[in-house]
Amino acid sequence: MKSDSRIPFNWPYMTGKELYYIAESHFNGRLAGDGPFTARCHAWLEARSGASRALLTHSCTAALELAALLLDIAPGDEVIMPSYTFVSTANAFVLRGAVPVFVDIRPDTLNLDESRIEAAITARTRAIVPVHYAGVACEMDTITAVARHHELAIVEDAAQGVMASYKGRALGTLGNVGAYSFHETKNVIAGEGGALLVNDPDLVLRAEILREKGTDRSRFFRGEVDRYTWQDVGSSFLPGELIAAFLWAQLEEAEAITLRRREAWARYHEWLAPLEARGALRRPVVPAGCEHNAHMYYVLLREGCDREAVIAHCNRLGINAVFHYVPLHDAPAGRRFGRAADALPVTSSAAMRVLRLPLWVGIDEAQQARVVEALGGAIGA
């Protein structure tokens, strides 16, 4: 990319082996799901994360829907989650007739504020859904203790958390189940793709059944039953082998991808320190014990700063910086299907002030310097 050309917000990284593995699937005539590439991806994800079982899905959205089915979430059940998140976090449970109950976020990490969960629990509460924003872990020790005390399930929305960890444990393995995304905009990609990590061994068999149209086809393929039959509710949540082949090329390089993203992240972090010192913005906070994956570099602009003007200024200089979530409790469907547990002042403030900077594998120092300079110019610092 030329140094004076536009700097996109995201640029999908290809390892170079994706088409090679897709050709292998094609050549071998293996196209349906749960073939050899899916098996490799499952084994890699299980070995890497320590989950009892990893199951590829069409998307993180599908993995969250599978999680809601697996936990028997029913009409009227309440599920505690942040409002500052992607729609799928809520929709997966709304599809089951449940009510998302939105809790405020922490001002430092923009993750679910663990100190506010308890007050949101009612007799109908069934689950807590921590979302690990930007690949930085929620305060899982506290959340796990609250869940245990009130006998609630934990579904981690670890869409952004592949290759990140909390106190040495992979994100996605800290709840009963966890969901990963391999969407094109995430770190490790398959276009559209995801995985459900099943950490509770008692849920593994049923998760396999629900994912395979409610049949015990997975056991049949393992030779554990002599035919497969309809066992339970379910749907088709599994991706075809071409997606798994693409993903396998990415997983093989997941370590290198993470390292390169972290280098770019660290550069922004260093170069933006003077602006933070002058009070012009706030940089992301990564608490001790959280190993992040550099999924995102965002800044929090000052209260009252005109974010639209900052975005427009960057845009004129060829830099694509973007805002993030419209809080779910404020969105039409959020008002219809969910409710805020309390006032959500941190959510409302962060949603107005977050600005995400271009970050992808291959962004170079000159491009990052342009971003930092443009941002400094835009906020007059």
Ligand SMILES: *Cc1c(COP(=O)(O)O)cnc(C)c1O
């Ligand atoms: C990307 C994302 C999702 C959805 O992932 P898909 O794979 O696109 O379905 C869900 N939750 C969060 C927090 C995300 O960032």
